[in-house]
Amino acid sequence: MVKDEQTEPSENVFEERAEYLSSEELHAWTTRTHRDNQILEKLTGPGPKLLIGPRGSGKSTYLRLAYFSLLESQQALPVYVNYAKSLALEPNFHRNANALAMFRQWVLSRIVVSLNESIGKMGAVPESLQQLAGTCATLIEQVEARQAPEVPPTNLTPTSLLQQLEEWTEGIPPRRVVLLFDDAAHAFSSEQQREFFEIFTQLRSRYVSCKAAVYPGVTNYTPTFQLGHDAQLVEAWMRPDDPDYLVTMREIASRRLPVSEGREQALRDSLVDYAAVASFGLPRGFLLMLSEMLGLDEVSNLLPNKRLADEAVGNFAQSTRDVFDALALKLPRYKRFIEVGKQLQAQMIESLREFNDNRPEGEQRTAVVAIQEPVSAELGRVLAFLEYAGLVRDLRSISQGDYSYRQFWMHHAILLHENALGLGRNPSAQAAVAALTGRANASRVRRSAATLLGSNYADRCVLDLPPCERCGEPRAAAEAQYCLRCGNRLKDASVFEELLRAPIESLPLTRKKLDGILEHTEMRSVQDILLDVEQAQLRSIRFVGPVWASRITRYAEEFVYV
Numbered sequence: 001m002v003k004d005e006q007t008e009p010s011e012n013v014f015e016e017r018a019e020y021l022s023s024e025e026l027h028a029w030t031t032r033t034h035r036d037n038q039i040l041e042k043l044t045g046p047g048p049k050l051l052i053g054p055r056g057s058g059k060s061t062y063l064r065l066a067y068f069s070l071l072e073s074q075q076a077l078p079v080y081v082n083y084a085k086s087l088a089l090e091p092n093f094h095r096n097a098n099a100l101a102m103f104r105q106w107v108l109s110r111i112v113v114s115l116n117e118s119i120g121k122m123g124a125v126p127e128s129l130q131q132l133a134g135t136c137a138t139l140i141e142q143v144e145a146r147q148a149p150e151v152p153p154t155n156l157t158p159t160s161l162l163q164q165l166e167e168w169t170e171g172i173p174p175r176r177v178v179l180l181f182d183d184a185a186h187a188f189s190s191e192q193q194r195e196f197f198e199i200f201t202q203l204r205s206r207y208v209s210c211k212a213a214v215y216p217g218v219t220n221y222t223p224t225f226q227l228g229h230d231a232q233l234v235e236a237w238m239r240p241d242d243p244d245y246l247v248t249m250r251e252i253a254s255r256r257l258p259v260s261e262g263r264e265q266a267l268r269d270s271l272v273d274y275a276a277v278a279s280f281g282l283p284r285g286f287l288l289m290l291s292e293m294l295g296l297d298e299v300s301n302l303l304p305n306k307r308l309a310d311e312a313v314g315n316f317a318q319s320t321r322d323v324f325d326a327l328a329l330k331l332p333r334y335k336r337f338i339e340v341g342k343q344l345q346a347q348m349i350e351s352l353r354e355f356n357d358n359r360p361e362g363e364q365r366t367a368v369v370a371i372q373e374p375v376s377a378e379l380g381r382v383l384a385f386l387e388y389a390g391l392v393r394d395l396r397s398i399s400q401g402d403y404s405y406r407q408f409w410m411h412h413a414i415l416l417h418e419n420a421l422g423l424g425r426n427p428s429a430q431a432a433v434a435a436l437t438g439r440a441n442a443s444r445v446r447r448s449a450a451t452l453l454g455s456n457y458a459d460r461c462v463l464d465l466p467p468c469e470r471c472g473e474p475r476a477a478a479e480a481q482y483c484l485r486c487g488n489r490l491k492d493a494s495v496f497e498e499l500l501r502a503p504i505e506s507l508p509l510t511r512k513k514l515d516g517i518l519e520h521t522e523m524r525s526v527q528d529i530l531l532d533v534e535q536a537q538l539r540s541i542r543f544v545g546p547v548w549a550s551r552i553t554r555y556a557e558e559f560v561y562v
Contacts, residue, residue, distance in 0.1 A: 026064055031251035033244055042234050044070050044178060048204060049211045053236035054390035056284030059213035062236055063180045071121055076176035077169055081114045084183040084561045086192055088144050091494040093191050100195060106143045107199055108156040109136035122172055129168050158202035166207055177208045184212035193220045201230055217384030238281035240436060249276035249286055257290055271309050274429035277436040278313045278413040282390060285316050306429055317413040319508030324389035329502055330495055335464040340457060341382045345391060347452040348410055349420050355445045356422030365421045365435040367412060368444040370405035378461035379449050405446060412436050499560045500527040507555045516541040529556040
């Protein structure tokens with residue numbers, strides 16, 4: 001991992017989202033394991049696939065690698081489409097009668113524009129495709145700027161697009177087309193999710209197959225969409241108890257991070273492994289912690305040590321919790337479920353601390369809480385939100401005696417930060433790694449929902465529905481369209497617009513960076529950051545250079561769009 005002492009890293013070294021990396025950067029900075037090759041075979045092969053994992057688990061990396069791999073091998077024509085900005089269309093669903101039709105045209109138009117680009121990389125682009133792609137590009141720009149025309153200039157359908165796909169690719173052997181949908185089925189608009197999966201199901205033929213990245217826990221499929229039948233699930237999330245896990249993460253660090261000779265000597269394997277187990281199988285979090293403990297984000301002169309590593313782990317634990325807390329803004333009707341989820345986190349951690357504190361020295365610690373089944377619909381929803389944020393990982397159910405239990409693996413960074421592993425007040429990096437690299441479910445804490453949350457927890461898991469704007473009457477049900485008292489048409493607030501107005505404290509930033517923004521700029525909302533032209537205000541802050549300015553902007557974009 002030794003690099004030239006005088007070489008400063010490029011900004012892209014710190015880019016956390018793979019969709020912004022080139023083919024050369026991806027191949028230089030990623031390592032391929034047997035598991036990775038199996039996933040890529042499924043993404044480049046025939047048949048519909050859903051690549052599932054929480055934020056930062058590597059879904060975009062796999063899709064981009066599949067895209068570049070197919071371009072190089074020419075075994076099929078890959079079409080990479082990113083739908084991250086789908087939430088920008090959400091306000092239309094509250095105002096325009098043609099919102100669903102416009103969303104459908106936007107989804108299909110993005111495929112056409114990306115197809116035009118992909119065919120251009122492999123040969124001549126048919127004139128009819130060029131013309132349609134120009135029209136589609138204009139529509140995309142208008143829709144995302146919320147300036148869409150009353151009547152869409154296109155009238156695409158999945159059936160017509162399939163037919164045209166086969167015509168446009170007739171001269172490109174072997175005629176097979178792989179559609180790679182990133183940030184698909186946006187988690188925070190149920191209308192968009194249903195429409196997307198209708199399209200996904202219809203875009204299927206002997207020549208065309210779809211692959212889409214989705215989230216665990218919060219992605220809603222149409223009633224007719226059956227997992228396993230309509231699409232095979234492919235898990236992106238690495239397991240920290242995999243025998244090859246630490247080797248893989250060390251290789252990622254070696255390829256990605258520029259380290260001078262002095263830092264190389266200080267960055268012992270134990271600290272790399274410590275960040276690896278704390279990341280809980282999420283490569284983005286691993287790189288973020290390493291760059292923070294090395295002080296690489298602004299090319300400072302920090303030498304890594306256990307104190308800096310603990311700070312990085314604590315910041316990552318908090319940023320992961322922030323993702324969960326932000327769901328109260330992104331899914332306002334589930335605000336009370338999020339409050340119950342915060343209590344559940346605390347109780348799971350306390351249960352693990354109590355269990356691990358009582359383990360004899362030398363015995364394996366656990367990060368798994370087993371909740372007695374049946375798990376109610378209310379608790380299932382809370383756990384799904386925790387899984388989306390990456391705070392827990394759903395393992396298989398087990399049976400013990402007369403009871404069955406559903407197992408949940410707790411995020412390692414949180415357990416380390418909360419000192420819940422029974423390793424003493426300031427355990428060494430080696431002790432923490434040893435405690436968290438054994439079999440994840442070799443032992444477990446068994447609890448009932450009532451023990452963790454109280455017997456009345458279901459009464460607190462109710463939808464928080466906005467009342468009638470005219471008379472203040474509470475809504476009778478989530479599906480109600482008219483007020484039972486005055487007959488006024490009921491409206492939901494726009495999630496997208498609420499997210500733009502959210503305070504910058506909602507972003508996963510360290511206290512130091514937040515204080516710098518609040519003290520030295522007029523920026524107070526997420527929208528203010530997105531409107532900061534060329535990041536001029538951000539870069540005027542002390543300790544915020546080009547890397548951190550780009551990172552803060554990315555956090556704002558991810559908060560709103562992903």
